[in-house]
Each structure stands twice: as structure tokens, then as C-alpha cells.
Amino acid sequence: MKLLRYGAKGKEKPGLLDSEGRLRDLSSVIPDITGETISPKGLARLRKIKPESLPLVRGKPRIGACIANPQKFIAIGLNYSDHAAESGLQVPKEPVVFTKQVSCLSGPFDDVTLPPKSKKSDWEVELGVIIGTRAKNIKKADALKHVAGYCTINDLSEREFQAERSGQWTKGKSYDTFGPVGPWLVTADEVKDPQKLHMWLELNGKRVQNGSTSTMVFGVAHIVAYLSEFFTLMPGDIITTGTPPGVGMGMKPQRFLKPGDVMRLGIEGLGEQGQKVVRDK
Structure with a gap:
């Protein structure tokens, strides 16, 4: 479904x-x-x-985030070795875990608003995992049984806030609209293998990210089991699992989002997103 x-x-x-x-x-x-x-x-x-x-919905209504009121929005960093390399960082020995505040949740076609002081906002196409059953101290072999479905996510990031303002990554990842999720939640039974999905992102019509979940350092099952060791995953929780190379921070020269930019992104079988960039007031 x-x-x-x-x-x-x-x-x-x-x-x-x-x-x-x-x-x-x-x-x-x-x-x-x-x-x-x-x-x-x-x-x-x-x-x-x-x-x-069921009744047909007429017209073209706005599409919202595909899950309502998640308790947690968890993110995994540096989960593609080639993205870690473009970031100038080592491939982690264990998953890098941080959070995006749930207030950043946004519809897949809503405008992305840059913070007033933002100079280094960036894009990241990522596979989203949505939990369907409570998971606590589970085994990797059982992890996918706890997944309700998958979706496309743009894990937007303000790099200065993330890396140059000290502290944790969360404050560079959580501005309002920095979490477009959807358009759909595709139930797990329709995704044969979450580690074999093509993913891409275009900026102003140019393909800048072109990757596959097959190159993840830590796969979905590993991530879900790993997280359950530290806190209980609850139904509706979102996990965004890392991005392939091609982000603005890794370009030479670096290229960051500015008002008027248009992003288009998608993951095989999980649908496409599209966002225009505006400056918040």
C-alpha cells in the first residue's frame, strides 16, 4: 500500500x-x-x-508528511563511505546518531525556508524508515519485522549551524521545513529489498546526487537493531538513514542553497519530492 x-x-x-x-x-x-x-x-x-x-479525491490537494505526530525523528550520519570522504571525515565504526526535531516535519512539495542567518544550507536525499511496532533490545535478524514502511526524505542541513557553532548536529538539522517526508509511506511488503533502491536529487534541473542504498555502511536492519539498544523505538518513529555523495558541502567550490533554487528528488518505488527554496523572515 x-x-x-x-x-x-x-x-x-x-x-x-x-x-x-x-x-x-x-x-x-x-x-x-x-x-x-x-x-x-x-x-x-x-x-x-x-x-x-473509497471516495476519489478530486483536484490536486497539498500533500503533507506521510506520518502524523511521530514521537521521534532520528537520523544517521556519514552512512555512505563516499559521502564521508567528500565531507573529509572517517567512515564511522558505529552508526552516527543524532535527532531532527519533529517540528521540522514538512510536506514533500512545501517550500523549504532558509533560516535568516543561513549561509550554508544543504540538501540530502535519504531513505526514510518508519517504525510499525515497538522495538527494544531487538536482534538484527528480527529488525525488519518492526518496520511498517519506507519513504523519501530530504534531510536538509545548515552546515554552519551543524559543524561550526559547536555542540551537536541537531541544531543544524531541525529548522522548520528541514524535514520533507513522503509523498507516501510505502508498506514494507511492497519493498523487496531496502538495500537495493536507486536514489537521486536534482538542483535546478541538474543531477547532483545519484546513488543507491546498496552502498550504505550500515543497512536498515543493523540501524533499527542498533538504535533499539539505546532507546525504545515506537510506532510512527521516523529514521532517516544517510545520504550518498553529491551534497553542496562536498562540491569544489562548495555550493549551498539560496532563495529561488528548486530541488527535485526521489527514491526508486518510494515517490518523488520537489521543493522551492525561500528565505524565512
């Missing part, structure tokens, strides 16, 4: 795509796409519904 949320910001409704790619309204069945509704029990209920029995 491809689950999504549509409508005005803060008033999104749940929906799904039918076999012909048409948006169907799920609001008569569930109140929203949440951790509860993507639990194994919740997904089993949705799979029994015939999409053609």
Missing part, C-alpha cells in the same frame, strides 16, 4: 493510492496516518479494504 496525508497544513486527511495512482480518501476508516494505524493490526485492517470503494 501507498499511504499518504493530504490537505491544508495542520488539517491533513488520510489517503491511499489505488492501483491506477489515484488518491482515495481514507478518513471514513481511520482518523489519520499515525503509529497506531500503521501497526500490524492497523495495516491488516486497511488491506481488507477495496480501494475502489
Whole structure:
């Protein structure tokens, strides 16, 4: 299934795509796409519904983040060896873990707003993992059983805030709109292998990132099990798993986002995003 949320910001409704790619309204069945509704029990209920029995959504409504109210938005850094190299950093021996504040969640086609003092905002196409069942101290062999689905994420980053202002990476990763998630949550049963997905990002029509999840240092199963050792993963939690090379920080000369730029990105089978860059007031 491809689950999504549509409508005005803060008033999104749940929906799904039918076999012909048409948006169907799920609001008569569930109140929203949440951790509860993507639990194994919740997904089993949705799979029994015939999409053609649901109302068609007319027009082209705004698409919101594909999951509502996650408790956590967790990120993994330097998880592609070639990206670590372009960043001038060593490949980590263990996953580099930081958080994005959930207030940065954004729709996949919403404008990206640069902080007023931003000079080094950057792009990162990443595979998103959305947890479906509580995971605590689990084994790697069992980890994927806890995944409800996958999505496309743009892990936007303000590099000066991240690396030059001391402290943790979180403050360079969490500005409002720095977490476009979606357009859809694709349930795990429709993703044969999360480690074999092509991913890309274009800036102003030029392909700048072109990679594959096959080159991750730590795969999805490893990451989910690893995180569960340190804190409990809850249904609806989002994990964004790192980016391949081609970010602005790694270019020579470096190239960072400016108002008017347009990003377009996608992951095989998980849908595309598109954002225009504006300056926040």
C-alpha cells in the first residue's frame, strides 16, 4: 500500500493510492496516518479494504508528511563511505546518531525556508524508515519485522549551524521545513529489498546526487537493531538513514542553497519530492 496525508497544513486527511495512482480518501476508516494505524493490526485492517470503494479525491490537494505526530525523528550520519570522504571525515565504526526535531516535519512539495542567518544550507536525499511496532533490545535478524514502511526524505542541513557553532548536529538539522517526508509511506511488503533502491536529487534541473542504498555502511536492519539498544523505538518513529555523495558541502567550490533554487528528488518505488527554496523572515 501507498499511504499518504493530504490537505491544508495542520488539517491533513488520510489517503491511499489505488492501483491506477489515484488518491482515495481514507478518513471514513481511520482518523489519520499515525503509529497506531500503521501497526500490524492497523495495516491488516486497511488491506481488507477495496480501494475502489473509497471516495476519489478530486483536484490536486497539498500533500503533507506521510506520518502524523511521530514521537521521534532520528537520523544517521556519514552512512555512505563516499559521502564521508567528500565531507573529509572517517567512515564511522558505529552508526552516527543524532535527532531532527519533529517540528521540522514538512510536506514533500512545501517550500523549504532558509533560516535568516543561513549561509550554508544543504540538501540530502535519504531513505526514510518508519517504525510499525515497538522495538527494544531487538536482534538484527528480527529488525525488519518492526518496520511498517519506507519513504523519501530530504534531510536538509545548515552546515554552519551543524559543524561550526559547536555542540551537536541537531541544531543544524531541525529548522522548520528541514524535514520533507513522503509523498507516501510505502508498506514494507511492497519493498523487496531496502538495500537495493536507486536514489537521486536534482538542483535546478541538474543531477547532483545519484546513488543507491546498496552502498550504505550500515543497512536498515543493523540501524533499527542498533538504535533499539539505546532507546525504545515506537510506532510512527521516523529514521532517516544517510545520504550518498553529491551534497553542496562536498562540491569544489562548495555550493549551498539560496532563495529561488528548486530541488527535485526521489527514491526508486518510494515517490518523488520537489521543493522551492525561500528565505524565512
